[in-house]
Amino acid sequence: PARYHLLIAFLAKKYFDKKCAIVNHSCDLADDRLHEMVSLVYPMIDGITAREPVSHRALQALPGMSPDLVDLAADALFAIGTNPVFDGRQIDERNVIFNRYGGDFLNPAIDLKKPYVCVGGSAQWRFQPRPDYDFVAPIVSLCERLKAFTQVIVVCAEHHERTYLKSAATQAGVAFMDYTNSLASFTETLSNASSYVGGRWHCGI
Numbered sequence: 317p318a319r320y321h322l323l324i325a326f327l328a329k330k331y332f333d334k335k336c337a338i339v340n341h342s343c344d345l346a347d348d349r350l351h352e353m354v355s356l357v358y359p360m361i362d363g364i365t366a367r368e369p370v371s372h373r374a375l376q377a378l379p380g381m382s383p384d385l386v387d388l389a390a391d392a393l394f395a396i397g398t399n400p401v402f403d404g405r406q407i408d409e410r411n412v413i414f415n416r417y418g419g420d421f422l423n424p425a426i427d428l429k430k431p432y433v434c435v436g437g438s439a440q441w442r443f444q445p446r447p448d449y450d451f452v453a454p455i456v457s458l459c460e461r462l463k464a465f466t467q468v469i470v471v472c473a474e475h476h477e478r479t480y481l482k483s484a485a486t487q488a489g490v491a492f493m494d495y496t497n498s499l500a501s502f503t504e505t506l507s508n509a510s511s512y513v514g515g516r517w518h519c520g521i
Contacts, residue, residue: 319353322353329357338361339364341371342366342367342368343374355379355380364385365387366389372387430467431467432468433467433468434469434512434513435462435514436471436514437455437472437481437516438477438515439516452484455481459485463489466510469492469493469505470485470492472492473495474495478495
């Protein structure tokens with residue numbers, strides 16, 4: 317959980333006496349420094365909806381937490397229907413999407429009827445910028461190693477990582493899917509990939 321979300325929830329409940337719920341939640345409590353904070357804030361919340369069972373179990377097991385306070389509900393993404401097998405029309409539309417947003421960064425030889433791997437970035441690039449670290453080179457190296465035996469599509473989830481991922485896709489000579497594409501396009505592209513390599517939970521969910 318993001319610490320600033322917990323702070324806002326704490327202020328809303330303790331000082332402003334507001335109803336407060338956390339919806340569509342994923343919770344990673346591996347960092348011991350979070351335990352004191354979440355043990356204080358979560359039991360105060362009026363309701364929490366976890367979007368996958370791992371978070372649901374972790375939240376229910378917190379000290380002082382009432383199990384009835386935590387519900388389990390699928391991510392809204394599952395409301396989008398998807399066909400696990402592309403038909404010709406879908407493939408043609410997807411190639412148009414890649415060409416439109418990928419421009420010169422698209423490998424024109426990509427064939428979505430054949431296996432491909434999606435490579436993504438990390439939300440950490442937004443919250444913990446490191447000017448001393450080259451984010452691009454490892455992604456380029458990864459893409460080059462992957463494309464030796466499969467097709468690669470670099471998928472960009474938000475504008476914070478666009479500079480890194482677009483540059484990496486260009487240097488590696490692989491397809492690039494920008495964040496400006498529709499949610500449905502991302503869903504179908506990811507669902508048909510052989511695998512996803514990246515630092516985001518959403519794609520795995």
